[in-house]
Amino acid sequence: MPKIPQKKEGVFRILAFNPGSTSTKFGIYDNEECIFIETVRHDAAKLAAYGSIPAQKEFRRDGMLKSLAEAGLDLKTLDAVAGRGGIIKPIPSGVYPINERMLEDLHSSGAALHATCLGGIIASEIAGPLGIPCYIVDPVVVYEKDPVTVLSGLPEIERRSVFHALNQKAISRRFAADQGKSYEELRLVVAHLGGGISVGAHRYGKVVDVNDALHGEGPFSPERSGGFAAMSLIDLCFSGKYSQAELKKKIAGEGGIKAYLGTSDVTEVIKRIDGGDEFAALVLDSMLYQVSKEIGSMVVALDCELDAIILTGGLAYSERICDAIKKRVGKLGAVHVYPGEDEIWALAGGVLRALQGKIQPSEYT
Numbered sequence: 001m002p003k004i005p006q007k008k009e010g011v012f013r014i015l016a017f018n019p020g021s022t023s024t025k026f027g028i029y030d031n032e033e034c035i036f037i038e039t040v041r042h043d044a045a046k047l048a049a050y051g052s053i054p055a056q057k058e059f060r061r062d063g064m065l066k067s068l069a070e071a072g073l074d075l076k077t078l079d080a081v082a083g084r085g086g087i088i089k090p091i092p093s094g095v096y097p098i099n100e101r102m103l104e105d106l107h108s109s110g111a112a113l114h115a116t117c118l119g120g121i122i123a124s125e126i127a128g129p130l131g132i133p134c135y136i137v138d139p140v141v142v143y144e145k146d147p148v149t150v151l152s153g154l155p156e157i158e159r160r161s162v163f164h165a166l167n168q169k170a171i172s173r174r175f176a177a178d179q180g181k182s183y184e185e186l187r188l189v190v191a192h193l194g195g196g197i198s199v200g201a202h203r204y205g206k207v208v209d210v211n212d213a214l215h216g217e218g219p220f221s222p223e224r225s226g227g228f229a230a231m232s233l234i235d236l237c238f239s240g241k242y243s244q245a246e247l248k249k250k251i252a253g254e255g256g257i258k259a260y261l262g263t264s265d266v267t268e269v270i271k272r273i274d275g276g277d278e279f280a281a282l283v284l285d286s287m288l289y290q291v292s293k294e295i296g297s298m299v300v301a302l303d304c305e306l307d308a309i310i311l312t313g314g315l316a317y318s319e320r321i322c323d324a325i326k327k328r329v330g331k332l333g334a335v336h337v338y339p340g341e342d343e344i345w346a347l348a349g350g351v352l353r354a355l356q357g358k359i360q361p362s363e364y365t
Contacts, residue, residue: 083119085139170346219290225255
C-alpha cells in the first residue's frame with residue numbers, strides 16, 4: 001500500500017470521503033494534489049445485517065481510519081474533513097460547515113434512506129477531537145429550481161430536487177474551465193449516469209430543473225424505477241402483495257434494470273447482449289431512450305438555448321451507452337463525455353476554496 005508523504009509547509013491537508021450504497025471511497029488531498037485515494041467495497045449482505053444505514057457508522061468509520069493509518073497518515077496533520085452531504089433540508093449549492101442542526105437532520109429517518117447521511121456524521125466525529133473544521137459540499141439536496149418547475153399537479157406533493165449535485169456541479173465547472181469560460185456563463189444539460197440517473201438543466205451556475213433521482217422520477221436506471229403511471233402504482237400499493245418497505249425498495253434499490261434482469265451490473269448486461277440476449281438489449285435500450293427523452297426535456301427547460309450536453313458518471317465509460325445517447329440527442333447540441341464520479345476531488349476542491357478564502361462558506365439553518 002502506498003505511504004502518505006510528509007506534509008509540506010504551507011499546504012492544506014484535507015480528508016474527503018464518500019459513503020456509497022456498497023462502498024466507501026476516501027482520499028487525502030494536499031491542496032489540489034491527491035496524495036492517497038482508496039475505495040473499500042462492502043459486502044451487501046454484511047451491510048444488510050446491520051439493519052439500518054446509521055448502524056453502519058462504526059464499521060465504515062473504523063475501516064477507513066484503519067486503511068489511512070496503514071498508509072501512514074497522522075490524523076494531526078489534517079486541516080479539515082469533508083464528507084458527502086446527505087438528504088437534509090433543501091439548500092443552495094455551496095460549502096457548509098457541519099453544525100448541530102445539520103447533524104440532527106442527518107440522524108433523521110429521511111436522511112437514513114441513503115448512505116450519504118453518514119458523510120457529515122463521520123466527518124464530525126473525526127474532526128471534533130482534532131479541533132479542525134468539517135464540511136459538506138453540494139449535497140444531494142441542492143435546490144436551485146425555478147418556481148415553475150416545482151408544482152406537480154397535486155398540492156400535497158412538490159417536485160423535489162434530489163440528484164447527483166456534487167458530481168454534476170464539479171463536472172460542469174471542469175467543462176467550463178476546459179472551454180476557457182466560467183460555469184456561471186453557460187447553459188448546460190448534464191446527465192449523471194450511474195446506479196441512479198439524474199439529468200439537470202444548468203443555467204448560469206444554477207440547476208433550474210432536475211429529476212428527483214432517488215424517489216421515482218425521470219428515467220429508470222440500473223437500480224431505480226424512474227417515473228410511471230401513478231394509478232398503476234396505487235393499484236400495486238393496495239394489492240396486498242407488498243409491504244410499504246418492499247415497495248420503496250422496488251422504487252430505489254431493486255427497480256430498473258435489476259427488476260427486469262436480476263442484476264444492476266451494466267457490464268454483465270452488455271455481456272448478455274453480446275451473447276445474443278435480445279431482452280437484455282431491449283431493457284438497456286429502453287433505459288437509454290428514457291435518458292435521451294429526459295435530456296430533451298431539459299433542453300426545453302433552458303428555452304432551447306444550449307451550450308453543451310455533458311454525459312458523466314460511471315456508465316459514461318461505456319462507448320456503447322454514450323454512442324446510443326449521442327445518436328438520439330446529438331442534433332440538440334454538442335455532446336461531451338466526462339466519465340466517472342469525481343466526488344472526492346470535488347469535495348476536497350470545495351473545502352480548499354473555503355480554506356483559502358476564495359469562497360465564503362454557507363451556514364446551514
